[in-house]
Amino acid sequence: xxxxxxxxxxxxxxxxxxARAAARSGxxxxxxxxxxxxxxxxxxxxxxxxxxxLTVIGENYVQEAEEKIRAFPSAEWxxxxxxxxxxxxxxxxxxxxxxxxxxxxxxxxxxxxxGEAGKVLPGLVEVNIAGEGTKAGLTPGELPALxxxxxxxxxxxxxGLMAIPPWTExxxxxxxxxxxxxxxxxxxxxxxxxxxxxxxxSMGMSNDFETAIEEGAxxxxxxxxIFGSRARREA
Numbered sequence: 565x566x567x568x569x570x571x572x573x574x575x576x577x578x579x580x581x582x583a584r585a586a587a588r589s590g591x592x593x594x595x596x597x598x599x600x601x602x603x604x605x606x607x608x609x610x611x612x613x614x615x616x617x618l619t620v621i622g623e624n625y626v627q628e629a630e631e632k633i634r635a636f637p638s639a640e641w642x643x644x645x646x647x648x649x650x651x652x653x654x655x656x657x658x659x660x661x662x663x664x665x666x667x668x669x670x671x672x673x674x675x676x677x678x679g680e681a682g683k684v685l686p687g688l689v690e691v692n693i694a695g696e697g698t699k700a701g702l703t704p705g706e707l708p709a710l711x712x713x714x715x716x717x718x719x720x721x722x723x724g725l726m727a728i729p730p731w732t733e734x735x736x737x738x739x740x741x742x743x744x745x746x747x748x749x750x751x752x753x754x755x756x757x758x759x760x761x762x763x764x765x766s767m768g769m770s771n772d773f774e775t776a777i778e779e780g781a782x783x784x785x786x787x788x789x790i791f792g793s794r795a796r797r798e799a
Contacts, residue, residue, distance in 0.1 A: 571609060572616040574790050575600070578773075582784070585777035596777055599642050599766070601787030607632050609791055614639060622785050626651045626658065633658050644726075644766075644785055646700045653677045656685060656719075663688040663726045663766055663783075666700045668710055671720065678719025686723045688766055691748060693727040693741045701727065704748055711757040722757075724764030724782070725749050735772035742767050742779035749780075 569577075583593035599622040600613045610621055610632050621636070623629035624645030633641050642661040649670055655662060656677040665671050665687045678685050689710060692701030702710060714722045725748060729741035749765050752758045766783035768776025773784040 571612040571791060574792070575613060575616040575618055578786055578789050581774055582777065585774040589778050589780070591777075596781065597783045599644065599783055599785045600790050601644065601769075601785050602632060602791070603628070603645070603787060605787075605791050607635050610636055610639075613790060618790075622663075622787075626655050630654070630658060647674075649673050656681055656683060659685070661686050661688070662720075664690045664700065665710075665720075665722070666690045666702055668713055671710060671714065671717070671722075675717040675719040681719075683719060685720050686761075686764075687720050688724050688726040688764060689722060691725055691727045691745060693745055694730050696730060699728060704744075707748060707752060708755065711752050711755050713757070715757045715759065721759070721761055723761050724766065725752070726766035726783075728769075729767075729772075731771075733771065735775040738768075738772040739775050739779060742776050742781070746780045 579593065582596050582598060586593045586596055597620055598618060599620045600618045601622045602610050603624040614636060620640045620642060622642045622644040640660045641658065642663055643655055643659045644663045647655055647662060647664055647670060652673045656674060662674060662685055674685065690701040692699050692703060725745055727745045729738045732738060745767055746765060753762050764782050765780055767781045768784040770786050770789040773786055776784055
């Protein structure tokens with residue numbers, strides 16, 4: 565990735581890499597949803613990403629995302645950072661998807677607030693796939709109870725799983741975690757609570773998204789490879 569490349573050029577390069585990785589797994593690039601991660605990026609960068617043909621934007625923080633969402637309401641906005649329960653009402657009003665459902669209490673809060681707003685939000689369950697103490701997410705053992713509690717709740721439909729493996733420069737070191745998340749996804753699909761809409765695996769970021777796609781990802785969350793480490797206007 566060259567520092568002189570535009571957001572459009574970087575996005576095109578990422579889309580090409582997605583297509584190649586998808587082909588290796590017997591799929592097409594159109595089957596993979598690219599979530600462009602806008603955390604810390606100014607609104608003009610989001611605008612350039614949308615002009616480049618990207619349609620899905622991920623944000624980590626409700627407060628930071630609010631101004632951008634107001635500026636570009638036609639985009640599909642995904643909350644990909646931890647959601648504090650005192651910010652559920654605002655998150656429900658702003659976002660199209662919530663990828664970080666990590667407790668039964670949060671699931672019930674989203675259900676209640678979305679129901680009050682007359683919305684049905686798709687959601688993903690975040691799994692702490694490596695058991696890291698610094699990361700949010702359910703343990704694999706906690707998944708069944710949450711999945712079985714979801715059917716019939718108003719306002720939210722669980723669509724799959726999301727995880728962030730431990731950071732590594734070698735994408736092959738992420739592969740076992742991606743395999744494990746796919747196994748958990750398949751196990752959940754056998755449970756009645758998962759339902760027919762259980763189709764999404766959100767895993768893989770700038771450093772390892774091709775490996776994630778090879779292991780079954782349907783969504784990847786890419787920031788640096790699109791925006792650079794810190795986008796800025798050239799003088």
